[in-house]
Amino acid sequence: MKQILVIDDEDDIREIAKVSLQTLKQWQVLTAGSGDEGVAIAAEAQPDAILLDVLMPGVDGLMTLEHLKSTPATQFIPVIMLTATGGIVSEQRYAELGAQAIINKPFDPGLLGDQIALVLHWDHE
Known part of the structure; x- marks a missing residue:
């Protein structure tokens, strides 16, 4: 069973993603309300992938991504960015920092699990 960590400061976004992925994909979903909390959970739980919000107060998604990718315990966990503020420049920056997709x-919510599976090539497992 796949385990996903959702890091987002918005309670409703975390809950919608969690219910969607648990119901439609039967994945185990962990949640964190901040970048720091997410990094700690990722290091301990070693999830199969991380959904990471870009815009968060304090430690934002970019800083969190940099921390995840520079920490030996979490550097190989695939990270998918969640953003309401897209753009070519930011997409290139996230890719340079190691994000798998945006x-x-x-x-x-009905397509979220399929989008994750497609990006991470889990549809063949």
Whole structure:
């Protein structure tokens, strides 16, 4: 069973993603409300992938991504960015920092699991 960590400062986004992925994909979903909390959970739980919000107060998604990719315990966990503020420049920057993909907000809860599986090539497992 796949385990996903959702890091987002918005309670409703975390809950929608969690319910969607648990119901439609039967994945185990962990959640964190901040970048620092997410990094700690990722290091301990070693999830199969991380959904990471870009815009968060304090430690934002970019800083969190940099921390995840520079920490030996979490550097190989695939990270997918969640953003409401897309753009070519930011997409290139996230890719340079090691993000696997970007999913735009608002996302479709019915398609979220399929989008993650497609990006991470989990559809063949």
